[in-house]
Amino acid sequence: MKNKIIFSVILFLFAVVLPYIVPVFWVHVLTEILIMGLFAASFNMIFGYMGQLTFGHAAYYGVGAYTTGLLMVKANVPLLVCLPLSMLSAGLCAALLGYFCVKLRGIYFAILTMAFGQLVYYIIFQWYSFTGGDNGLQGIVPPEFLGKTANPYYFFTLIVVTIGMIALWIISESPFGYTMRAIRDNAERTEFIGINVQRYMLLNFIIAAMFAGLAGALWGPFNRSVAPDLTNWQHSGMPVFMTVMGGPFNFLGPLVGSAIYTFLMAMVTSFTEYWPLVSGVIIIFVVLLMPGGFLGLLEDKFPFLLRKGNGAGKTDGQGRQER
Amino acid sequence: MDITSLFTQFLSGLTYGTILFLVAAGLSLIFGVMNILNFAHAALWLMGAYFSYTFWSWMQGYSFAFWLSIPLAGLAAAVVGWVMEVVLIKRIYKRELYEQLLITYCIALIISDTIKLTWGVTNKLIVRPEMIRKPVFIFGAPLDSYFIFVILAGAAVAIGLWWFLKYTRYGHIVKAAVYSREMVAALGIPIPRIDTWVFTLGIFLAGFAGGIQAPIGSITLGMDTAIIIQAFCVVVIGGFGSLLGTLVGSLIVGEVMSFTILFWPEGAMVLIFVITAAILIVRPWGLFGTPMRT
Amino acid sequence: MNDTNATILEITGLSKSFGKYAVLTDVNYNLRKGEIAAIIGPNGAGKTTFFNLITGYHKVDSGTVRFQGRKITNWPRHRIARAGISRAFQVSNIYPRLTTYENVRQAILAQEKRTLDIFTPANGLARESTLELLELTGLLTNRDTVAGILSQGDKKKLELALALAGKPEMLLLDEPTAGMSSEETHETMELVKRLNAQIGLTILFTEHDISVIFGYARKLSVLYQGLLIAEGTPEEVRKNEEAQKCYLGEEV
Numbered sequence: 001m002k003n004k005i006i007f008s009v010i011l012f013l014f015a016v017v018l019p020y021i022v023p024v025f026w027v028h029v030l031t032e033i034l035i036m037g038l039f040a041a042s043f044n045m046i047f048g049y050m051g052q053l054t055f056g057h058a059a060y061y062g063v064g065a066y067t068t069g070l071l072m073v074k075a076n077v078p079l080l081v082c083l084p085l086s087m088l089s090a091g092l093c094a095a096l097l098g099y100f101c102v103k104l105r106g107i108y109f110a111i112l113t114m115a116f117g118q119l120v121y122y123i124i125f126q127w128y129s130f131t132g133g134d135n136g137l138q139g140i141v142p143p144e145f146l147g148k149t150a151n152p153y154y155f156f157t158l159i160v161v162t163i164g165m166i167a168l169w170i171i172s173e174s175p176f177g178y179t180m181r182a183i184r185d186n187a188e189r190t191e192f193i194g195i196n197v198q199r200y201m202l203l204n205f206i207i208a209a210m211f212a213g214l215a216g217a218l219w220g221p222f223n224r225s226v227a228p229d230l231t232n233w234q235h236s237g238m239p240v241f242m243t244v245m246g247g248p249f250n251f252l253g254p255l256v257g258s259a260i261y262t263f264l265m266a267m268v269t270s271f272t273e274y275w276p277l278v279s280g281v282i283i284i285f286v287v288l289l290m291p292g293g294f295l296g297l298l299e300d301k302f303p304f305l306l307r308k309g310n311g312a313g314k315t316d317g318q319g320r321q322e323r
Numbered sequence: 324m325d326i327t328s329l330f331t332q333f334l335s336g337l338t339y340g341t342i343l344f345l346v347a348a349g350l351s352l353i354f355g356v357m358n359i360l361n362f363a364h365a366a367l368w369l370m371g372a373y374f375s376y377t378f379w380s381w382m383q384g385y386s387f388a389f390w391l392s393i394p395l396a397g398l399a400a401a402v403v404g405w406v407m408e409v410v411l412i413k414r415i416y417k418r419e420l421y422e423q424l425l426i427t428y429c430i431a432l433i434i435s436d437t438i439k440l441t442w443g444v445t446n447k448l449i450v451r452p453e454m455i456r457k458p459v460f461i462f463g464a465p466l467d468s469y470f471i472f473v474i475l476a477g478a479a480v481a482i483g484l485w486w487f488l489k490y491t492r493y494g495h496i497v498k499a500a501v502y503s504r505e506m507v508a509a510l511g512i513p514i515p516r517i518d519t520w521v522f523t524l525g526i527f528l529a530g531f532a533g534g535i536q537a538p539i540g541s542i543t544l545g546m547d548t549a550i551i552i553q554a555f556c557v558v559v560i561g562g563f564g565s566l567l568g569t570l571v572g573s574l575i576v577g578e579v580m581s582f583t584i585l586f587w588p589e590g591a592m593v594l595i596f597v598i599t600a601a602i603l604i605v606r607p608w609g610l611f612g613t614p615m616r617t
Numbered sequence: 618m619n620d621t622n623a624t625i626l627e628i629t630g631l632s633k634s635f636g637k638y639a640v641l642t643d644v645n646y647n648l649r650k651g652e653i654a655a656i657i658g659p660n661g662a663g664k665t666t667f668f669n670l671i672t673g674y675h676k677v678d679s680g681t682v683r684f685q686g687r688k689i690t691n692w693p694r695h696r697i698a699r700a701g702i703s704r705a706f707q708v709s710n711i712y713p714r715l716t717t718y719e720n721v722r723q724a725i726l727a728q729e730k731r732t733l734d735i736f737t738p739a740n741g742l743a744r745e746s747t748l749e750l751l752e753l754t755g756l757l758t759n760r761d762t763v764a765g766i767l768s769q770g771d772k773k774k775l776e777l778a779l780a781l782a783g784k785p786e787m788l789l790l791d792e793p794t795a796g797m798s799s800e801e802t803h804e805t806m807e808l809v810k811r812l813n814a815q816i817g818l819t820i821l822f823t824e825h826d827i828s829v830i831f832g833y834a835r836k837l838s839v840l841y842q843g844l845l846i847a848e849g850t851p852e853e854v855r856k857n858e859e860a861q862k863c864y865l866g867e868e869v
Binding site: 171174177181195 | 672698704711731732782
């Protein structure tokens with residue numbers, strides 16, 4: 001446990017120092033890593049901790065992005081106010097859609113979340129008058145106090161994402177978080193100890209969506225625009241990729257996965273346009289050969305790093321202890 | 324809105340539904356027997372379309388080029404499918420849901436880019452033979468004459484599959500496997516071999532459907548991303564592993580799309596997803612699926 | 618307010634079929650508060666289904682279940698659990714990936730209604746009560762073992778612990794000593810007996826182990842092919858002809 005905190009602090013300090021030693025292009029990449037990392041971590045609340053695969057998480061990311069985009073562009077609402085409002089709108093959306101999703105499990109849950117994700121996509125796509133349709137919203141600029149260069153927005157993102165991750169960590173280590181693990185491991189038993197599983201699943205779903213909305217809110221000013229693509233099923237696949245790459249059964253897994261994935265993408269796209277091909281091959285290898293992701297691999301080689309079974313994960317094929 | 328226009332819409336919905344049926348039939352079969360949702364299905368469909376273009380251009384000059392390229396596309400895709408099953412899909416049967424979805428999704432990415440690498444980014448156009456260049460008129464409603472062939476081909480495939488499932492030994496095995504894989508294995512029938520053949524057949528259907536699609540408009544990159552989701556909707560609505568369900572589901576989707584576009588164009592896809600979601604909530608195993616599949 | 622002789626469980630006309638197969642037919646059953654009762658019957662007689670219907674695992678086809686005077690038929694499972702009925706399953710239904718400690722703590726936190734707390738670290742919570750319950754059920758030494766790899770007997774103990782964590786008024790035990798050594802069996806049943814004596818916990822259990830039935834049950838009912846065919850003290854049932862007929866070939 002202590003090792004994890006040290007690891008995280010080192011990571012944070014590293015993140016603080018990096019913009020001063022790397023070229024501007026990489027500062028942009030780092031900002032993207034942070035935003036997607038938060039997105040993936042929020043996904044993992046449903047996937048790793050609660051044990052369900054959602055293939056429509058980008059819907060809430062996109063709702064958050066559009067909320068901030070619309071408020072900033074059309075009503076000049078300051079970014080700091082937009083952030084919690086984005087969380088709220090994503091949460092409300094999740095409350096409505098999630099109500100139905102939590103009645104299902106397994107592959108049906110996955111497909112329904114995907115269908116709802118597409119529903120949100122098409123609504124945003126077609127509602128031209130309000131959302132700009134497939135043109136998206138342009139001209140979303142970071143607030144005055146952050147200036148125009150890359151670094152200030154990076155640090156702003158770092159602070160927001162760090163706070164978000166700490167919040168998610170607190171939630172995952174709380175009784176609620178452990179109840180999620182219980183639902184994951186044995187939803188039936190959890191009913192019999194007096195817990196309304198569907199209600200709890202819905203609450204978790206909403207919380208996860210809120211943090212996805214927060215990540216989306218950060219994306220708008222970063223990218224200077226938002227587009228309906230942010231909510232499509234391919235985008236919903238991103239946090240799945242990242243979480244699996246980093247390690248699904250580890251709190252920092254999604255963030256690490258985001259770093260690896262985004263970094264690789266930045267590198268590969270600079271000399272080829274066939275990133276889908278490359279990423280497809282890499283992920284297949286990861287899934288087949290590295291079931292615990294990158295952090296799982298580290299754990300094997302350097303067990304002292306991240307030990308202490310707090311029961312946050314599965315046993316892998318060899319029956320090893322997990323997190 | 325007069326009868327003729329309505330009929331036109333109906334026919335166009337029927338055609339689109341037929342194409343969806345051809346794409347979704349393989350998807351439903353694969354899921355029914357192997358419990359794997361093949362995300363790569365539409366990519367293979369698109370690959371079939373490109374294959375048929377290639378075969379057609381190789382055989383240009385022969386009158387049968389246009390027609391022969393379609394089943395050849397199916398065969399070519401089936402080869403790709405067979406390799407895919409033996410090399411990758413075999414490894415993921417016992418794996419978790421997310422691993423299976425990810426792997427098929429990655430295969431879709433790989434195939435999409437392979438298509439791009441092999442055929443480039445320009446749209447491909449197949450020139451139709453003389454006889455199907457003009458529309459025919461059914462009860463006064465114009466119909467692209469090629470569409471007649473599409474509908475007939477779809478009907479032929481549907482009947483063929485029905486006959487296969489009902490009257491052949493292999494068909495019975497497949498039906499049994501949809502019901503219970505464990506039973507079939509317990510009866511001493513080698514499930515791995517069944518899986519390979521079912522998967523290959525499913526991909527043949529996808530490639531064949533691509534071949535059918537190819538002469539409609541042009542062949543462009545990215546067509547697969549729209550179709551895959553619609554195919555999923557079809558299978559959800561109709562029910563996994565049910566041939567009748569896939570047929571009904573694809574007709575529903577085809578006609579709903581066709582008619583909704585008339586008075587609420589933006590809402591067509593939205594409505595499809597609402598219907599899909601409603602089915603999942605009320606009857607997750609679809610109109611004709613079996614409940615124990617949960 | 619219940620006095621010690623009040624009826625805590627009243628079941629009338631309970632029936633359940635799966636498809637065409639009638640598992641329980643018109644079963645009537647009463648249990649007094651503070652009773653230790655057992656139900657026996659050959660496999661397939663409907664014992665587990667009986668428990669399933671009481672605890673909301675399945676919906677009844679017909680009949681009513683009354684607990685402490687309230688009609689709880691077909692209530693959702695979590696509501697029945699909160700009403701005071703806890704259950705230990707025949708096949709251990711625990712959290713395989715959590716440690717024994719975390720298993721028990723989870724059930725305790727649920728009972729204490731602390732599971733909606735998203736702010737407090739769970740690690741420090743309910744330490745005393747968790748350790749107490751672990752000690753009571755003989756799991757203290759195994760508390761940091763991942764529950765999935767516990768021995769059969771220990772898993773059953775964990776089952777019991779999870780059921781007890783709910784601070785139930787009535788405890789349903791489905792073959793509580795299956796897979797246990799005679800020492801563990803004695804320990805477990807003594808514990809159950811003690812709880813019954815000290816806090817008036819009503820116990821209803823099923824068993825195949827005859828010595829356990831005769832050693833601990835004060836009321837015995839025989840279920841055969843979905844029908845309650847005999848009821849009384851264990852001695853009375855032993856002499857009952859119907860029961861003997863059904864058990865022809867089995868020891869009673």
